[in-house]
Amino acid sequence: MRKNLKTTTSNNRMIHHTNVIALFALVGMSITASMGILGLFNENYFLAAALFLASIIYFLGYFSLKKFNNTNLSSAIVLYSLYLLMFYLVFTGGVENTGPLWIYIVPPVSLYIHGFKRGLTDIALFIIIIGMFMFMPINVTTYSIEFKLRLIYSFLTVTFLSALYEYSRTQSFKRILELSNKYEQLANYDPLTQLSNRRDALHILQREQARILRNKEALSIILCDVDYFKKVNDQLGHNAGDAVLVELASLFTRSIREQDCVARWGGEEFLFILPQTSAQNAFVFAEKIKKQVQNHLIRYENNDINITVSMGVVQLHSDISIDEAINNADKHLYQAKNSGRNEVYPKP
Numbered sequence: 313m314r315k316n317l318k319t320t321t322s323n324n325r326m327i328h329h330t331n332v333i334a335l336f337a338l339v340g341m342s343i344t345a346s347m348g349i350l351g352l353f354n355e356n357y358f359l360a361a362a363l364f365l366a367s368i369i370y371f372l373g374y375f376s377l378k379k380f381n382n383t384n385l386s387s388a389i390v391l392y393s394l395y396l397l398m399f400y401l402v403f404t405g406g407v408e409n410t411g412p413l414w415i416y417i418v419p420p421v422s423l424y425i426h427g428f429k430r431g432l433t434d435i436a437l438f439i440i441i442i443g444m445f446m447f448m449p450i451n452v453t454t455y456s457i458e459f460k461l462r463l464i465y466s467f468l469t470v471t472f473l474s475a476l477y478e479y480s481r482t483q484s485f486k487r488i489l490e491l492s493n494k495y496e497q498l499a500n501y502d503p504l505t506q507l508s509n510r511r512d513a514l515h516i517l518q519r520e521q522a523r524i525l526r527n528k529e530a531l532s533i534i535l536c537d538v539d540y541f542k543k544v545n546d547q548l549g550h551n552a553g554d555a556v557l558v559e560l561a562s563l564f565t566r567s568i569r570e571q572d573c574v575a576r577w578g579g580e581e582f583l584f585i586l587p588q589t590s591a592q593n594a595f596v597f598a599e600k601i602k603k604q605v606q607n608h609l610i611r612y613e614n615n616d617i618n619i620t621v622s623m624g625v626v627q628l629h630s631d632i633s634i635d636e637a638i639n640n641a642d643k644h645l646y647q648a649k650n651s652g653r654n655e656v657y658p659k660p
């Protein structure tokens with residue numbers, strides 16, 4: 313089993329999220345800058361200054377994302393500057409009291425950035441403060457009662473629809489993540505032992521071989537085959553054979569280091585991939601595994617099953633291909649079988 317198993321789906325999601333925040337910042341920056349220029353033409357200098365300030369803040373949000381790759385900081389800059397700008401527009405009325413029309417941007421952006429629960433909490437706080445701004449005598453502009461009520465009703469409707477959309481988006485994403493994990497599991501893992509299958513092991517080997525070429529590190533493989541496995545099946549049944557494979561997989565997984573991998577190579581054959589390990593050290597490791605298996609009694613339905621394994625060791629080099637290395641390991645395994653089994657070859 314590859315111990316450092318990671319799914320790429322959540323990484324892709326993170327990249328997508330970062331791109332959307334960058335887009336929010338860019339759109340916010342462009343719109344506030346354009347509205348600021350319009351404000352200058354209309355000689356509404358105070359509004360223009362506020363919009364240019366907001367545009368600079370959005371730029372800072374975008375810049376901090378690109379420079380420091382800190383999505384949380386940029387999200388906070390984008391979101392809280394949006395809230396401040398909205399408070400300002402509702403408080404002052406913007407151009408001829410049209411400022412409040414912009415508050416519909418708040419629900420989708422809040423829900424996207426903070427998710428369903430926190431997004432809704434933020435929006436609730438936002439609407440309470442906006443309500444206070446509009447209904448209390450501190451307001452510097454005047455809106456009719458009908459306008460204020462309809463603004464709040466329509467804002468709540470947009471919030472409800474955005475929350476519904478965000479909820480179904482999150483649910484769909486969870487479902488896709490589950491399916492993607494399931495298919496990854498099916499494509500790369502052996503269903504019986506939960507170890508990497510041959511296909512995944514080959515990918516790992518290719519990646520590790522590329523690394524040894526780059527870093528000039530040692531990399532060894534061990535091909536391990538259960539001795540007289542047919543007897544287990546014949547005498548105790550196929551389920552007993554399966555139980556032996558599962559138990560061995562668990563023993564192997566417990567014995568390897570974090571960076572190692574053990575895969576089910578085929579029927580009763582396992583492949584160990586051992587980065588930063590010379591042939592000599594791989595031999596020592598194989599001997600250790602061999603003894604562990606030999607001393608390990610596998611219990612299956614009141615039967616104690618005694619198992620041994622034979623192993624062939626090979627160190628990979630830049631001048632041999634993966635196929636050649638596996639063929640060589642197979643030859644060594646054959647020697648181990650021929651010399652009576654429960655052996656590791658080649659002897660150092």
Ligand SMILES: Nc1nc2c(ncn2[C@@H]2O[C@H](COP(=O)(O)OP(=O)(O)OP(=O)(O)O)[C@@H](O)[C@H]2O)c(=O)[nH]1
Pocket residue numbers: 504537538539540541542543545549550551552553554557578579580649653
């Ligand atoms: N229970 C079970 N048996 C399997 C599985 N895959 C392969 N086998 C069996 O493994 C046995 C392998 O037998 P052989 O190739 O003759 O090897 P062996 O009996 O281990 O003998 P040596 O390898 O020469 O020591 C066959 O009986 C296969 O049916 C599996 O997933 N589950």
